[in-house]
Amino acid sequence: MSSYQVPPLARLIEQFERLPGIGRKTAQRLAFFVLDLPPGEAEQFAAAILEARQTIHCCSICQDLTDGDVCAICAASERDRATICVVEDPRDVAAIERTREYNGLYHVLHGVISPMDGVGPDQLRVKELLARLSNEAVEEVIMATNPTVEGEATALYLARLIAPLGVRVTRLAYGIPVGGDLEYADDVTLSRALEGRSELS
Amino acid sequence: MSSYQVPPLARLIEQFERLPGIGRKTAQRLAFFVLDLPPGEAEQFAAAILEARQTIHCCSICQDLTDGDVCAICAASERDRATICVVEDPRDVAAIERTREYNGLYHVLHGVISPMDGVGPDQLRVKELLARLSNEAVEEVIMATNPTVEGEATALYLARLIAPLGVRVTRLAYGIPVGGDLEYADDVTLSRALEGRSELS
Numbered sequence: 001m002s003s004y005q006v007p008p009l010a011r012l013i014e015q016f017e018r019l020p021g022i023g024r025k026t027a028q029r030l031a032f033f034v035l036d037l038p039p040g041e042a043e044q045f046a047a048a049i050l051e052a053r054q055t056i057h058c059c060s061i062c063q064d065l066t067d068g069d070v071c072a073i074c075a076a077s078e079r080d081r082a083t084i085c086v087v088e089d090p091r092d093v094a095a096i097e098r099t100r101e102y103n104g105l106y107h108v109l110h111g112v113i114s115p116m117d118g119v120g121p122d123q124l125r126v127k128e129l130l131a132r133l134s135n136e137a138v139e140e141v142i143m144a145t146n147p148t149v150e151g152e153a154t155a156l157y158l159a160r161l162i163a164p165l166g167v168r169v170t171r172l173a174y175g176i177p178v179g180g181d182l183e184y185a186d187d188v189t190l191s192r193a194l195e196g197r198s199e200l201s
Numbered sequence: 202m203s204s205y206q207v208p209p210l211a212r213l214i215e216q217f218e219r220l221p222g223i224g225r226k227t228a229q230r231l232a233f234f235v236l237d238l239p240p241g242e243a244e245q246f247a248a249a250i251l252e253a254r255q256t257i258h259c260c261s262i263c264q265d266l267t268d269g270d271v272c273a274i275c276a277a278s279e280r281d282r283a284t285i286c287v288v289e290d291p292r293d294v295a296a297i298e299r300t301r302e303y304n305g306l307y308h309v310l311h312g313v314i315s316p317m318d319g320v321g322p323d324q325l326r327v328k329e330l331l332a333r334l335s336n337e338a339v340e341e342v343i344m345a346t347n348p349t350v351e352g353e354a355t356a357l358y359l360a361r362l363i364a365p366l367g368v369r370v371t372r373l374a375y376g377i378p379v380g381g382d383l384e385y386a387d388d389v390t391l392s393r394a395l396e397g398r399s400e401l402s
Binding site: 014022031035042047052055073091 | 230
């Protein structure tokens with residue numbers, strides 16, 4: 001029996017192995033790293049896990065993650081409250097914020113409609129979106145779900161639900177990625193780029 | 202401000218980012234994974250870290266990691282107590298145990314002599330090894346430090362310390378790895394393989 005089989009170490013390796021993208025060897029390396037940390041630092045790691053789980057929840061308006069009642073974006077007075085960008089995941093909010101191009105609010109669905117995985121509109125934050133559209137003066141909803149079959153279907157489904165409310169619904173542009181190479185673009189992307197061509201002014 | 206900047210989440214991402222081989226993106230992915238775990242499982246993860254740190258220490262005989270006073274190998278009555286295999290790291294014990302070829306005891310140095318990194322014999326578990334050799338009926342010490350400059354130097358240093366005690370000191374064989382290709386073996390390995398050639402019987 002080697003040290004890997006010492007029960008507390010085996011349990012720690014097992015916990016690391018459950019993380020996405022972490023295999024057996026990496027889990028062992030991480031567990032040994034944690035054992036070698038200076039006094040107090042492993043405790044800080046454990047405390048960070050517990051604190052994040054206990055204090056982070058969804059913003060009561062946009063459903064993004066926050067540790068307060070309302071997230072920093074929904075609380076910011078300088079944001080344009082007439083535009084809502086609908087995304088699948090909190091990470092997508094971070095990606096769009098990084099562009100510094102968008103000044104509206106967000107709505108995080110926490111998933112996409114996917115009958116294969118048993119996810120219907122009721123498992124997503126769709127009710128909350130419709131409530132916002134009814135109660136607030138929203139002029140435009142930008143669908144920014146991923147360009148996948150499920151992302152597309154979810155955007156179309158929501159667009160139909162929103163249409164009767166008289167709110168403009170738009171979709172992120174499809175096209176060739178900046179810095180990409182036409183030769184390597186797939187057919188669907190290329191035909192969408194052709195469809196969406198714009199005037200060179 | 203996106204959810205990445207929510208302080209408890211930012212702290213959790215930072216903790217993951219300190220782990221070896223984990224970059225910013227992976228740290229974010231792991232932090233979100235932990236937030237999405239079913240209730241109680243993040244707590245188990247935190248508890249595994251604390252438990253491992255609190256209960257794991259070095260075996261009082263061989264210095265391998267254990268949660269008891271003496272590790273399972275040192276406590277096993279069927280192991281050959283006249284042979285000690287000296288390794289750098291607890292992971293090396295696990296590697297040799299996997300071969301199921303070795304039935305002696307171990308001694309874990311917890312490092313190698315490396316003047317560049319300020320590691321001398323006093324930072325290693327050398328005293329403990331010498332004490333074992335003086336107090337117990339050891340016949341052979343097998344040096345199984347890594348085939349690096351530091352590993353070699355440490356093995357030679359220990360061999361000289363041990364010589365006066367009248368204990369046989371051996372070294373793991375060097376040679377071409379099984380399944381390897383002569384063409385791709387480096388010169389040093391190949392010349393060591395020639396030196397160490399044995400009779401085909």
